[in-house]
Amino acid sequence: MSSSNIRDKDEALKDWVSRLPDDILVNIISRLTLKEAARTSVLSSRWKYLWTYASNLNFDASKLLVNVYEETIEEERLRYMCWVNKVLESHKSLSVNEFIIVFDLDDSHESNISHWVYTAISKRAQKFELNLFPALCWPPASGIYEFSQGCYDYLKSPCGLSRVKSLRFLYFDTVNVTEEILEFFINNCPNLDDLRVGRSDNLLRLKVVGSLLQLKCLHIDHCNNLEELEISCPSLLSFKYFGPEIKLHVKNVPQLVDVLIGGGHGIGKGKVIGPIVNYFPQLKTLELHVELNEEILQFPECDLPELRHLMFMLVHLIVAASLV
Template identity: 35%
Template sequence: MAKFARKLTPFTSNERKSEYHAEDRISELPDEVLILILSFMPVKEATRTSVLSRRWEKLWTFSPCLELDGSRELFNIRCHFWCTSYNPRREKEVLDSGRLRYINWVNRALESYHACAVDKFRIRFDLNERYRCDIDEWVRFAFEKKVKRFELDLSLYFGGVCNKSGSYPLCLQTLPSLSSISLTSLVLKQVNVSDEVLDNLISNSPFLECLCVGGSESLIHVRVASRFLCLKCVEIVMCVNIKSLELHAANLSSFKYNGPDIFINFMNIPNLVELCIEGLYVSYFARKMPQLSTSFSQLQKLALCVIHIEETMKRLEYPTLSHLKQLELHVFLHGDQSLLVFSRLIKACPSLSRLALELNWFKSATYVGRNVKKAKKRVHHSLKMVEVKKATKKKCVHHSLRVVEVRGFIGHTIDTKFCMNVIKNAIKLEKIIIDPIDPVVRGTPHENLRCEKVEAARVAAEKLRSKYFLGDKLILL
């Protein structure tokens, strides 16, 4: 063995020498290429390259993309308090300290920046009007650098806006001359932007393709209307005081709305192929679909977030959506409800190839009728069975449905019957994906909690596999 080791020693030594004297190919690249590589990295990672050599020291300051994303640190702070005993006062102190660190870091990064123009500028952290002076300076900096993709995300979590007071107000005085805006994408989350400011930004941005506004209390009457607009994507989310919305954009291909029940004037949207409706407006939209069918004749993807199934979807007639290929249903279950009320909607989509169902269970849904008298519960159950039989009396065969995904499956009668109905009627089904993890905690430190319930859901899913001979068609996550 020692003899064999001696034979290997010279080879190993030479190999190490060749590695040590290996040619540095990266340093041979021109600065323009290195800057392009750095532009794909977050600022925090890009700045670390400044210690490599004197040449690398300033390279990151010429990157056209400034990804000033502090959401990971914010998430870690909140996770710490989720996993320990809740202390509001201590949490506020830690968050305020984190906010100051983030602000100082952003200010240092912008002071060191040398590029003449910015392609992408992103701010992501939980900040409010207390830090208005610093945020104003960041906004001016970005627009003076002729920013193309601007994102100001001051929400509590990863892009999740909510109704909270004290949000940062974006004013016209903060913005430089609006006559020379180069925006192609504008994202404002948890930012109070008024009708006047938004109208000025839209009308002075001829190349704007993407617009997203979330959590603004100042929006009242929104008008996205111009035959010259390049807008392809519009999102209006959680603007609680909004009263009306007018859409007149011939190039619009994707629209998302989550908010109160308001009047939305769909005037000229011939290229709309993706539509997402959430919040209180879902009920109005579901009732008015026959009248709105001419505006949505080209739809290929529809997503609905339904909070009250019985009130929203029961006994509704739907127009035929002949081009619809993807249907996403985000459902909140409050009790002993039937998912088969969606059968009519699915039937109205003859070209549907993918169906995604996300279930959010309230505590009352797990144990049906816990506080209801037994006699009343039996009558209620009988009525439900009659309703379900009526819904399934006429067999609804799906000729195009190939992929079904159910997230938040718990193996309850409600979701099991829905899966059974789809399996029986989807004659070209290629795969059914079942995820027993609660969608709310998926991807968070709480994902592995409630192991017993998840295991019970897996057992119920396996019964479906054996009962309907699904084999590899059933994918259990």
């Protein structure tokens, strides 16, 4: 083999990736799952700790819950919490793009969950998702995790206020949060553009009001004790509500183009749809999940010149009666 061929072979075998700057390597690692990222530590001494600076902390292990059983769920929960805590103990970056928790946990795991909330905020997460929806039964046997007063007090502190400002996406599912806590995030996170809340029994009322708000998406799902929702947000593009009948007040949403309404009795009678009828002419997407009866099928008369997608999800209620 000629010397030139040997040189060409040596060039091909060189590890060019490892020659890249650390910040580029960390960016590459951040696109892997956490388990894949951790495996890169065995490549060489230089790679050993690079994964601990990953900017995406995605602890979504919901796929593991597909085949979980009652007799094994607690073991899976312990394994999940150990995994999250072990990664966080090793993680060295002061800021992250996303911090995602998705697993079946309840109020009996309060100390671990609250610690993760502190960590997400302290690392200036831009996307924070806390989804504790149960795999086996509803409601959770030990109760829904409640956003603690300690976490809220931390958020209101000068340290918490400075770090929460990075938040752009916030999603709570099967987490009890109050009006006060959600409105804190709404009013103190200038970059927040996506807020989603599901299955919060403590949420009774909510105001999403402010001419300076940057919020573009507001989704409220199965908050079954919600009584009243007020929206006045000029930046809002998407509003989705699925739940019981509520008092809905909507004004100053000139950019609203995407609406989904469903779930409660009386939705089709105008009690929930009524407040947004004035904005129908600007909508591009409209989905209505309603009960199948004559009264509800009386769609309001209006022009829909911009509409591109219309869906009616009709639910037929079957009432069983026993004859004695």
